[in-house]
Amino acid sequence: MTERVLLEAKGLEIRFGGVVAAQDINIQIHEGHNLAIIGPNGAGKTTFLNICTGYLKPHKGKVFFDGKDVTRLQPRHLVRRGVARAFQIPQLFTEHSVLENLLIAGAAQSRRWSPFRPLHQIPERKAMLHLLDMVKCSHIADRPVSELPEGQRKLVDIAIALALKPKLLFMDEPTSGVASSEKFEVLDIIAEALTEAKVTSVFVEHDMGIVDRFADEVAVWNRGEVLFRGPPDDVLNHPDVIRDVIGEEV
Amino acid sequence: MQFNLRTVVPSLIVLAVAVLPLLAPTTQVLLTLALSKGLAVLGVIVLLQAGQVSFGHALFFGVSAYAAAFVGKGFGGGELFSMLAIGVVASLAISVVVGLFVVRYRHIFFGMLNLAVSMIFFSLLEKFYHVTGGSDGLSVARPLFLGIEMEREGFEMVLFYLVLVLALGAAWLTHRFLNSPIGNMMRTIKTNEVRLEYLGVSARNTLLVGYIVSAGLCGLGGALAAVAQGVVTPEYAWWIRSGEFVFIAILGGSGSVGGAFVGSLLYEAVRTYASAFAGDVWQMILGIVLLFVILFAPSGITGLFARLTGRKASPASEEAGQ
Ligand SMILES: Nc1ncnc2c1ncn2[C@@H]1O[C@H](COP(=O)(O)OP(=O)(O)O)[C@@H](O)[C@H]1O
Ligand SMILES: [Mg+2]
Numbered sequence: 001m002t003e004r005v006l007l008e009a010k011g012l013e014i015r016f017g018g019v020v021a022a023q024d025i026n027i028q029i030h031e032g033h034n035l036a037i038i039g040p041n042g043a044g045k046t047t048f049l050n051i052c053t054g055y056l057k058p059h060k061g062k063v064f065f066d067g068k069d070v071t072r073l074q075p076r077h078l079v080r081r082g083v084a085r086a087f088q089i090p091q092l093f094t095e096h097s098v099l100e101n102l103l104i105a106g107a108a109q110s111r112r113w114s115p116f117r118p119l120h121q122i123p124e125r126k127a128m129l130h131l132l133d134m135v136k137c138s139h140i141a142d143r144p145v146s147e148l149p150e151g152q153r154k155l156v157d158i159a160i161a162l163a164l165k166p167k168l169l170f171m172d173e174p175t176s177g178v179a180s181s182e183k184f185e186v187l188d189i190i191a192e193a194l195t196e197a198k199v200t201s202v203f204v205e206h207d208m209g210i211v212d213r214f215a216d217e218v219a220v221w222n223r224g225e226v227l228f229r230g231p232p233d234d235v236l237n238h239p240d241v242i243r244d245v246i247g248e249e250v
Numbered sequence: 251m252q253f254n255l256r257t258v259v260p261s262l263i264v265l266a267v268a269v270l271p272l273l274a275p276t277t278q279v280l281l282t283l284a285l286s287k288g289l290a291v292l293g294v295i296v297l298l299q300a301g302q303v304s305f306g307h308a309l310f311f312g313v314s315a316y317a318a319a320f321v322g323k324g325f326g327g328g329e330l331f332s333m334l335a336i337g338v339v340a341s342l343a344i345s346v347v348v349g350l351f352v353v354r355y356r357h358i359f360f361g362m363l364n365l366a367v368s369m370i371f372f373s374l375l376e377k378f379y380h381v382t383g384g385s386d387g388l389s390v391a392r393p394l395f396l397g398i399e400m401e402r403e404g405f406e407m408v409l410f411y412l413v414l415v416l417a418l419g420a421a422w423l424t425h426r427f428l429n430s431p432i433g434n435m436m437r438t439i440k441t442n443e444v445r446l447e448y449l450g451v452s453a454r455n456t457l458l459v460g461y462i463v464s465a466g467l468c469g470l471g472g473a474l475a476a477v478a479q480g481v482v483t484p485e486y487a488w489w490i491r492s493g494e495f496v497f498i499a500i501l502g503g504s505g506s507v508g509g510a511f512v513g514s515l516l517y518e519a520v521r522t523y524a525s526a527f528a529g530d531v532w533q534m535i536l537g538i539v540l541l542f543v544i545l546f547a548p549s550g551i552t553g554l555f556a557r558l559t560g561r562k563a564s565p566a567s568e569e570a571g572q
Contacts, residue, residue, distance in 0.1 A: 053448070079450035091445040093438045104438065107431035108449035116426045119434045164449065 004031040005067075006168050006200055007083070012051055012061035014224075021047040022058065023224040029168065029202060034194070036211040036232070037204045039221030039245055045204045046088060048221070049170045052202075053085045054078045065168070084166035088173045088204070090157035092145040098156055099141040102128040105163035128163060134193040135159045150177035151186055158190055162197055169194065171203040175210060183207060187214055208236055208246055220245055255559045260508060264418065267515070271410055278410050280518055282478045285413045287495070288514035289420055289471030291502065293464035294495045298504040299428060300460050301440025302356065305492050306364030307468050309348070309371050310341040312487025314469035315476035316375070317341070319388045322477075328393040330409075334473045341469025342462060349461040353454045368487055375484035387483030390476050406478075413474050420467060421507040427463060428507070436460040468495075497536075501543055503550025512551050 005028045012025035021044040029035055037045050050056040052063055054075040062071045070078055075085075093101050106124030107113060132138050135155040140148065145156060154174055161169055174190055175183040187210055194201050205211050211218060211232060218235040220228040222244060228235050235241055267285075271278035290311050297304050314337035321336045322328035352363045375382045382388065392400070395408055427433045435456050438446045443453045476482045485491065494517075502513020517536070524532035547554040 074447070076447045076450045076452055079448060085448055091442055091448070093445065094441045095437065096434065096441075100434065104431065104434050105449050108435065108446075108451045111450075113431045115430050115432055116423075117431070118426070118429045119431050122431060160445070160449070 005029070006031045006065070007052060008064040009048075009052065010062050010064070012048070012058045012063070014047060014051065014056060014058045020044075020224045022051065022061075025061070025224070025226055027219060027226055027229065029200065031167075031200050032198075033200060033216045034191075034214060035202045036215035036218045037202065037221055038206070038208070038211060038218060039227075043221040044224040045221050046172055047224070049085065049172055049202075049204070053083055053170060079164055079166075082165075082167035084161040084164045084169050086154070086158040086161045086169065086171040086174060088176065090150075090153040092153060092156060092160070094144070094146045096145065097142050098137060098145055098148070099128065099132065101145055101156060101160055102131060102163055105160045109164045124163075131159050131163055131193075134162075134189075134196060136189050151179065151182055154178060155186065155189065158193070162193060162199065165197070166199055169199045169201045171201060173204050173206065175205065175207060180207075183210060184213070212236060256556070259555070259559075263512070264414075268411075268414060271407070278406060279478065280522055281515070282406070282410045282413050283475060284514045284518035285417045285511065286471045286475040286478060287498070287518070288417055288511040289474070290468040291471075291495050291498045291514050292420060292424055292507060292510035293467030293471070294499045295504045295507065295510050296424060296428070296436075296460050296464040296467065298499060299433075299440070300436045300457055302457070303361045303496060304364040304464075305361045305489065305496065306366070306368030307464065307495055308487045308489065308491035309364070309368035310345060310465040310468035311472035311475070311491065311495075312368075312371060312375065312482075312484070313344050314338060314341040314472035315482040315486045316382065316388070318473040318476045319390045319482045322390050322393055323388065328391070329397065330393040330395050330412075330477065333393055333477065334470065337473030337476070338466055338469040341465050341472065345462045345465030346458075349458045349465070353457040353461060365489055365492065368489060368492055372484050372487045372489070375487060382484070385484055387481055387485075389481050390479070392480070393477060409474075409478060413478070416470065416474070417511060420470065421511065424463070424467065425507045432456065432459060497540060499550075501540060501550055503552035503554075505549050506552045506556070509550050509552040516551070 007029040009025050009027050012022045014022040025048060039045055047056065051058050054073050054077065057072065062069055064070065065078070065081060065083060070081065093104060096104065100119060103119050103122060103125060106128045107119065107122050110124055129138070132141055135158065137152060137155055137159065140152060145153060148156070154177065158171060158174060175186055178186050191214055215232050218230065218232050219226055220235060220241055228238060228241060236246070267281060271281060290307065294304060294307050317340035318333040318337035321333045348367050352360055355363055376385055392402065392405055395405065400408065435446060435451055436459065439453055439457055446453050446456070472486060498513040498517045499510065501517060503509030520536055521532055524535050528535070543550060
């Protein structure tokens, strides 16, 4: 594994009224790693993702991607530089089928849009079918996404993000809403797809079993701050983390 | 080719419209106007696919109609195709300017801003009497057709078939556009704009493309209507006219390009014949029809037809009617 810094946050701060959702956040994300973010509800995990992907502008601090200051960029500009995102609540095109959702993403990524070539005949179609296969959703390609159970919607949401060929993928609670019996299966699928696409990932997760199995590193969030960061074994067994974070999860 | 109702019925309708003026010459002007308006309704449908309702699209109908009238006046009779071209170009140009502003807004704000701009244009038409003829408008002399000067009857016949061909061509191209990647991206503005931005695509620019396409369609319809009626008045750009386009789109069905023309033909037929036979109750008849459409066939006549012939009406069309 390389140790190249892909994304770096420096001194991020953001408040919503009296709520401090980010307070002097400093963190580096290394290429090739899978970083898990854990922490209680309201700790500011989603806010961190929102800032890193351009959805929110921090009141203080900066975000660097590939060494360049990207703090003020819009999500679409960050996407085009290689930062993609999957959402806590899947964000899909509800009037399109699963395959069409991916075809739209594929077309968006390639930016070759003939206004008269049908969406279903774009050159990226094959790659999108392969992606659906990777996330084990080939059999539902023609289903409207609005009919799918949450677990499959999560997978489609992640597949859309992968269709953008990102260097860095943020996933907000990829297994929330997935039945606990299926969580490992879903994460196995995602992990395999990430490895195949060689994507660095940052994922927010509440299930410590999942964190232990899939993360190379863990960062602990609390009240808008990063409390700890380190290998899963160290962080998950740290008495403070067990008391303040994991305790609340159980 | 497969023989089924879904391809046969639309073909029969086109055929019926094409031969009707030969059998009943009095219907010709009505059909020409209905199809011209249908083009404008098609423009409104493009925006409905993005979940946006414009209550001011008569603006582009009017801009183009006046532009065509000016060309006609300026060149003593004018040439039909240059009038149409200038009309469409004028509405495209205005749509870029207005579009850059209105695509920043959504839903009621989008609808009302369009209305506001169209009302400004309407009042300018009324106010600048020396240029626009005020509320009397401008007469549009019968233009040349490819350099040929024609008798009224012959010209009207040619114009009708030209409108029919243009309507078919526009419907086909619009259909292709809506099914293309950019057309599908525009449709996602209705369902998930945030995700669209997270695909690296500017939702505003995408809507602007749709806005320009829709204005171009309205423009083509406006210039054709101006030539067909032989006169342009501020009423072309009136907000009631904009509302009529939306009404017809919902009536015909905003889920498919055919809805624009089915709705428009039906609307003009009811308006003309009901007002002839039933005096001033035609608006009540149309109101009741719209009520039934919204309650029982929210995807319009074409959506209802699609459902009856077994194709699942797309949710796009269902919702646009609500
Ligand atoms: N856009 C917003 N406006 C107001 N308050 C917000 C906003 N986003 C987040 N917050 C608040 O900031 C805190 C952190 O939220 P969030 O980042 O969603 O936490 P987490 O994802 O860790 O559960 C919460 O108290 C939340 O209510
Ligand atoms: Mg969250």
